[in-house]
Amino acid sequence: MMGPLAKTGVMSASANLYMAVVIGFLLGFTLQRVGFTRATKIGRMFYLRDTDVPVAMFAAVATATLGLSGLALLGLVDTSRFYFLPTYLTPMAVGGLIFGGGVVIGGYCPGTSAAALVTGKIDALAYMVGLFAGTLLFGDLFPVWGEFYRSDYRGVFRLDQLFGVSLGVVVLAVTVLCVAGIYGVRRLQARLWGEKTLSAMASLERKPAAVLALVVAVVVAFFPTQSFFAVEQTAGAMGGWDRWLPNPKQQVYLGPLETGRLVYDYADRIKPLDLRDAERFAQSHLPGALNVAIDQVYTMRLPPGTVALLYGGDPQQTRKALKALWQEKGVRAYAARSDYAELERLYLDPLSATTVAGPSKAEQVELRRYRESIQRGQAGLTGASAPQQPAEAGPRRRDQR
């Protein structure tokens, strides 16, 4: 069966969620059994007094790297459907430094603290209170560091691109690094703290696994692997998964409020596609929109990472266009459930009442914010106040604000 199962239609959305519980269970069970729910084990790795954590990490990275390459080479997964992490280089470096300091002070990382908490570790409770506080601080004072958080965006940026070598060579290099790393940190621990500090199990880490990993890595390195992480057209080339964008497999029609949120949150990569006729488009349209006929959808070129928002088409047209964009072109595409008149009233017409859409107070607040931003043209879109603009796309602006 072709993976990823949840995206090739083999597995339903709800089955995927149950699978998440199973995966989490395996992970939590392993973390506990290998002893990573003990803060002393994690804290002591920074003195090389206990190197089980780095050893396990090296083994996990080698396994997963080889496994991903292997699955792709064997054609068992469609990597163009994968979500890959994007790189925001400087924020990740600064975040890493603070994170490392926090781990040696606190004695856990987030996953191990949750696992440790339920096994009765009181320090894990204190740690998680801190974790919540830190997250709240980040989120509520987001305007202070929001700009930095979004800076230095490199898209999906891999080591092979950085070093200008083939993917297979990088896979081999990472595997060698991991195997050498396991032996290296063990030797260091023995030299600094004595052989006796190595756990009795360390004797199990003998050659077979390492030799096997290296042989597989060498095989992978000499395959023509340049193309198997098909990055250019993946949905993963867009923002972090800490943004709310729904999986198009599960939800493509957006309510009136969600439509505004999409335009607001994805201002740097949204492309509204207006399916109405040219005359009505000329009268008024969403800022930055492109007037397209349904056949044009099949031939148009959109920059990688674009999020398309369809509106104003009849249901059948819209369905066809969504399918064409997502399944054939790999563009994340959504459609507004509202008709154009409603969108215009909610987000464009400065004279209409603002308190019409959401039932709850919080939603009213949200709506007003999107509305103001779209009306001010601050959503990074072009032509906000120029409804007579010709039907071509305006220049895309990535770094607004």
Add this chain to the structure above:
Amino acid sequence: MEEERKHWNPVLAGIGVGLIMLLTYYTAGRGFGTTGGLTHLVAAFQNWLMPDLTAQSKYFAPYVASGNAAEAYLVYMLAGIVIGAFVAAAFGNDLRLETLRGPRIGAGKRLALALIGGALVGFAARLARGCMSGQALVGAAELSVGSWMFLLCVFAGGFAVAPFVRRQWL
């Protein structure tokens, strides 16, 4: 080292974690992660206490919005992690209330440091868009430059701060 004998071999456990990652890719088409689910819970918690503040927060508002499938996935996974760890500890006779620390620090100080460390990590994990699982391990396997940078910096930061909290662990 009586205590350590109870633990699984870290190489085998690491290979296990790698295979779990592959299972996540094969089924969901993405890596796993912990802090994504935690942040979802934090946002929901604040939304329950202070809905207006949450709606105005550019960062949290998307988390509490409807149709948030990707985040829900990580919440389910987090639930699994917690259950898995509990079951493992229960069957391994390893469930007990305790505060783990080195021999040269009191429990109160250890708890205070845990709180501070947790706050730093909570902040940093948001800034770096992930934690040890979701950013470091998964991204390293994806050969992401940002994740390798994160991983190197985690160890750089950890080793730099370690001398100041030595009494806590050794």
